[in-house]
Amino acid sequence: MTTTNATQAPIAQHAGNQGAASLTQAPHVLHNHRLKHTHATAHVPNRAAHYDTSLSIPVRKYLQTYGLTPPRVESYEVQKKRCLGQLAQKTTDIEKFLYLSTLRYNNVHLFYRLLTDQFSDLAPLVYTPTVGEACQRWSEIYQQPEGMYLSFEDKGHLSSIIQNWPQTNVEITVVTDGSRILGLGDLGIGGMGISIGKLALYTGCAGIRPEVTLPLTVDLGTSNKTLREDPLYMGSRRDKVTAEEEKDFLDELMRALKERWPDIVIQFEDWKNPFPSLERYRQDYAMFNDDIQGTGAVIMGGIIGAVKQSGVAPRDQRAVFFGSGSAGVGVAKQIVEYFMHEGLTEEEAKSCFWLVDSKGLVTQDRGDKLAEHKIYFSRTDNHGQQFKTLDEVIEYVKPTILMGLSTIGGAFTPEILRKMAAWNERPIIFPLSNPSSKSECTFEEAINYTDGRALFASGSPFQPYAFKDKMYHPGQGNNMYVFPGIGLGTILCKAVQVTQGMIYASGEALPTMITEEEKQLALLYPAITRIRDVSARVALYVIRAAQKDNVDRLHYLREMSDEALEAWIKSKMYDPHRETKELESEVREIVDDLVASKL
Ligand SMILES: O=C([O-])CC(=O)C(=O)O
């Protein structure tokens, strides 16, 4: 009920009145009618880019911003120094997060210049792990609108409310209901943080223009009682809607999004039960689920290298998965596909996996009703024996690969890590839960207890670690290596679906970006500092797979060589370093023309 007032105005404005929609948009269109480079903030249009202190005096005069900013024309280096100085003065990560959010709001191009330049330092503040805390405290730290909130009460009116989004073009949205944010549980509308954070990476990593991204949070109630009782909580107080109600709401939402933006790519993120929507919409929409598919692809990308470096053939690998939720099963299925590419039958590939959930090893005769998604991997060869704890399973399987998707921080104990090292020359250890506090072990622990022999990747970032006079570098198997490129590739070739082939290809692209030097260091992922190039390569692979699956619509791309296509992809990427320069030169041209015509 709390949201009804807020939504009544747009409903009244739009009901049966096409003209009203263009009226609401008109002011923004007018702002932008003369110049191309006036898209100002990421999600709310204003003219902030016109206040960039690097713009020259003639340009300021033309834009009528002269006198509204301090007189000096600054270089980017000076702007950067000031911003990083201000950032350094913030003492907590959440303050840094807020500073960066405000910067994005006020000067989007400057924000993305900094993010792309200082990616390793800033990504953890914009995204995992800080974004987790931001989501937990969303209603406490809220400062500005940066996305759309659609409520269950809006059902029946979604199409008209979506007209309120001020940008005329949207190419991609990240949608969450906040019901399972990272490993932090149901955070209700606080999930908006993750939609914004992921889209910031779509822009930062894959160069999708900020103004064509739409962070979307649907308020379908929350099962989090603490939130519902928190006076500051900004969502509805209702309990979570039923699965049937959610389905009806989503049917309407998907239709409404496609109606306004027919080519939109829709990424589902952090839904407690993500399988039904993926199955329901994957044929009719260009959509994917990042937690099942993005995580699956990125881990497969790391596993390809890890399996090679381990010296153990795919058919001899034994993988224990601690955590059998959507991400766990998604990752396992993706690796099954990789093993099949390596020549195993599906049955052989599947038999390399032992999934563990809160009740122990997932077996068919365990006596409980297994969730649908676990059945595929349930073991039948346990001879009636049941294994209730991770320790028991580990002892029974003697795995070569240990995957953590449990959201239980510290679950990979020193004993478990030591055993992995005793059984394997190069144990593969991937604690993937996010944020860092939920990681099944730290990098330091993995190195210490395996005597530096672990082939390691985590979901959230860890620092390099010195052990016995040697420096070790952690891999970060975070889906940020693939989802930006999946989105970019899908958008650029105008794919009508995101097929499994496209997802597989995104993971396959990753090892192709590892340099010789990185191989020597046993790194499983390319350096994060090359993330823009990595995203372009992922997009190339995704487009090729879309072509193979016949879901692409820009057919002339099929004729291009890989080199030409990759260069074309890069030329299409938003480059924040170009933006103010282009605005500057565009205005200068107009000014020069005006002067010339007066002569
Ligand atoms: O957001 C991340 O860092 C990875 C992810 O999708 C999750 O943990 O749900």
Ligand SMILES: [Mg+2]
């Ligand atoms: Mg997620």
